[in-house]
Amino acid sequence: MNEIEAYINRLFEGIPESTRKEEVKLEITQNLNEKVADLVARGQSREEAVKKAVDDFGDIDDLKEELESSAMLAKSKKLGLSLAFSVWGGILITALFLFINFYYSPNTIWFVFPTFAVVWWPLALFFQWYRHKKEVPVGFAFSVCGFLLITGLMLFINLYYTPETIWFVYPVFAVIWWPLAMLFHQLRQKSRKEEGFGD
Amino acid sequence: MSLISSDIIRGHLDAIILRLICEKDRYGYEISNEIANRTQNKFQIKEATLYAVFQRLVKKELIESYLGDVSLGGRRRYYRITSLGRAYLNEEIRNWHDARDIIDIFMEGLQ
Numbered sequence: 001m002n003e004i005e006a007y008i009n010r011l012f013e014g015i016p017e018s019t020r021k022e023e024v025k026l027e028i029t030q031n032l033n034e035k036v037a038d039l040v041a042r043g044q045s046r047e048e049a050v051k052k053a054v055d056d057f058g059d060i061d062d063l064k065e066e067l068e069s070s071a072m073l074a075k076s077k078k079l080g081l082s083l084a085f086s087v088w089g090g091i092l093i094t095a096l097f098l099f100i101n102f103y104y105s106p107n108t109i110w111f112v113f114p115t116f117a118v119v120w121w122p123l124a125l126f127f128q129w130y131r132h133k134k135e136v137p138v139g140f141a142f143s144v145c146g147f148l149l150i151t152g153l154m155l156f157i158n159l160y161y162t163p164e165t166i167w168f169v170y171p172v173f174a175v176i177w178w179p180l181a182m183l184f185h186q187l188r189q190k191s192r193k194e195e196g197f198g199d
Numbered sequence: 200m201s202l203i204s205s206d207i208i209r210g211h212l213d214a215i216i217l218r219l220i221c222e223k224d225r226y227g228y229e230i231s232n233e234i235a236n237r238t239q240n241k242f243q244i245k246e247a248t249l250y251a252v253f254q255r256l257v258k259k260e261l262i263e264s265y266l267g268d269v270s271l272g273g274r275r276r277y278y279r280i281t282s283l284g285r286a287y288l289n290e291e292i293r294n295w296h297d298a299r300d301i302i303d304i305f306m307e308g309l310q
Contacts, residue, residue, distance in 0.1 A: 023276070070254060
């Protein structure tokens with residue numbers, strides 16, 4: 001590794017790893033080596049040439065920002081594709097269970113159980129994608145959706161199978177602690193941030 | 200070159216680099232040399248700035264890159280302008296002419 005390579009490696013240390021980062025590092029190293037060779041050919045010593053190349057390089061902040069935003073964009077695209085796949089996958093699986101349910105056993109509605117399981121897949125990916133895109137905490141929103149889903153399922157089981165006894169409030173009471181805890185956790189984080197403690 | 204002039208140029212770096220790539224496919228060091236030569240060293244672009252501009256232009260799909268000939272143990276990465284880049288450059292040139300006409304109204308004829 002020559003001095004230029006070592007210098008570029010040091011400069012890029014804090015930037016998240018990506019193919020683009022490696023390409024840019026390689027490109028800059030190659031171009032700076034060419035500059036050094038050019039300066040040496042014009043009569044400077046190698047030490048002087050390397051020093052000039054390094055001194056002239058400038059502040060890497062803008063480049064860092066561009067690379068980070070490129071990496072974010074690539075990850076966002078990847079997450080978006082996973083989300084789209086999970087939505088279509090969820091729809092297809094639900095449609096299959098709907099068909100099996102109503103074609104083979106139309107007297108008992110049971111497709112809601114596999115649907116309930118499948119719906120967590122796109123839901124989780126949606127919140128992962130949203131958190132990455134907007135850079136906001138999504139724990140509370142996810143817990144509210146989860147709470148509503150579980151409540152819906154409990155309500156269905158209760159009213160469909162044992163309508164004479166209302167018992168769904170007990171599991172709902174247990175589950176409501178989830179969004180409640182998330183809400184207070186989020187508020188606490190916010191207030192810590194405002195007080196200047198950070199995360 | 201004064202700091203203010205340098206700031207004015209910095210606002211048009213994307214267009215300047217696009218213009219150079221529009222003439223022919225170029226690589227980074229060639230572009231920084233070309234800028235220094237054409238301005239007779241009155242303006243020298245910092246490499247860090249140049250590569251940030253490349254990233255920005257690639258992201259906006261105004262230019263694209265490819266690996267070219269070998270030099271000093273590595274292959275040079277060349278940039279070429281896209282059709283979107285050409286349209287953007289033409290728009291920037293029009294904007295520059297408009298802005299220059301307006302500024303000329305106030306700045307010319309006093310000295």
